[in-house]
Amino acid sequence: MDSGFTTRIQKEACIGCGLCTEVCPSRVLFLEAGKAEVLEADCLACGHCEAVCPENAIKAAGPTPWLRGFAGFEIPERPLPPGEFDAGNLVGLMLSRRSCRNFRDKEVGQEVLQDLAGVGVTAPSGTNSQALCFTVLSTRQAVVEWAEGIGNFFRRLNRLAGRPVLRLLLKALGRPELHNYYLNHYQSVQGALAEWEQKGVDRLFHGAPAVMIVSSSNNASCPAEDALLASQNILLAAHSLGLGTCLVGFAVAAMKKDPSLARMVGIPTDDTAYAVIALGYPSVKYLRFTSRKEPSLRFKA
Incomplete structure (x- = not known):
């Protein structure tokens, strides 16, 4: 089904390390001219690439992005x-x-x-x-x-x-x-x-x-x-x-x-x-x- 998610790469921030291509379960990420590219039509928008990127150059966002919307408690700044x-x-x-x-x-x-x-x-x-x-x-x-x-x-x-x-x-x-x-x-x-x-x-x-x-x-x-x-x-x-x-x-x-x-x-x-x-x-x-x-x-x- 179409989840409505999108994955965007900020080219100016990407350093071409290739970590995102290694963790992508759909293999839709690749390097071209030293920068990450994505075949968005086949992307699951799972967020692995965003989570692993050392430069915070990738954003995987849904139609209504949400995180940390908790009223009764706080969550850590970074994953464990x-x-x-x-x-x-x-x-x-x-x-x-x-x-x-x-x-x-x-x-x-x-x-x-x-x-x-x-x-x-x-x-x-x-x-x-x-x-x-x-x-x-x-x-x-x-x-x-x-x-x-x-x-x-x-x-x-x-x-x-x-x-x-x-x-x-x-x-x-x-x-x-x-x-x-x-x-x-x-x-x-x-x-x-x-x-x-x-x-x-x-x-x-x-x-x-x-x-x-x-x-x-x-x-x-x-x-x-x-x-x-x-x-x-x-x-x-x-x-x-x-x-x-x-x-x-x-x-x-x-x-x-x-x-x-x-x-x-x-x-x-x-x-x-x-x-x-x-x-x-x-x-x-x-x-x-x-x-x-x-x-x-x-x-x-």
Whole structure:
């Protein structure tokens, strides 16, 4: 897809060192008469050339260039070279973040939500498409209204799944999805709907005061991967900013089956949502790390 990015070389500043040609993944940079040139039509505008240039002679800019637009924290002036960040602290952050299902009754400020979206776009994207969008439900009321729409979807689904003849007929026709849903989720969803209706207990977003939906244009080369990489960045940044997060897979699944739920929150038809993140200030504090499964590894020499 056309990202709208451009790459410009300031010839008077270029010293012809050739570093930009070495790091260019698309091989569209070359030296001519001792100066760097670019075949811009085939350029990914990944920015490697700008980042490596010792003379700051290259600018890779998008239609709306943005960097360092963070309100709640500062970032270093220069990138950290490999090996210059403590791996133990990084893994400690990853292990410390847990799915939060206990939120305080406290709104998340708009600047914090904007910062999290900014963190999201620092993630890599296929062919540097940067085609992500972050839809934010910034009030508890907005979250509840969307939860009602999702709840209605699951009410309809449970009514269908509660019909054994229909389930078995579809399974016999090679469509076992409804039968599998009945086996794996019907009872828990039925219980969650009853708790919501009778007691106001939110088993979907767990009382979160905000929700962020990460979507990507369907024209992107790797939309699902881009959105999920961005989501992981957001989860870790949210923890460092004092927030709890929880990925809500049921909301993503509901949008896949019922596109009107995406339209309900303003996601256009040419975007697909890949992650829904409940956000808020946690009301519980965890005191220790817990174990994970040992990694499954395959080596081939």
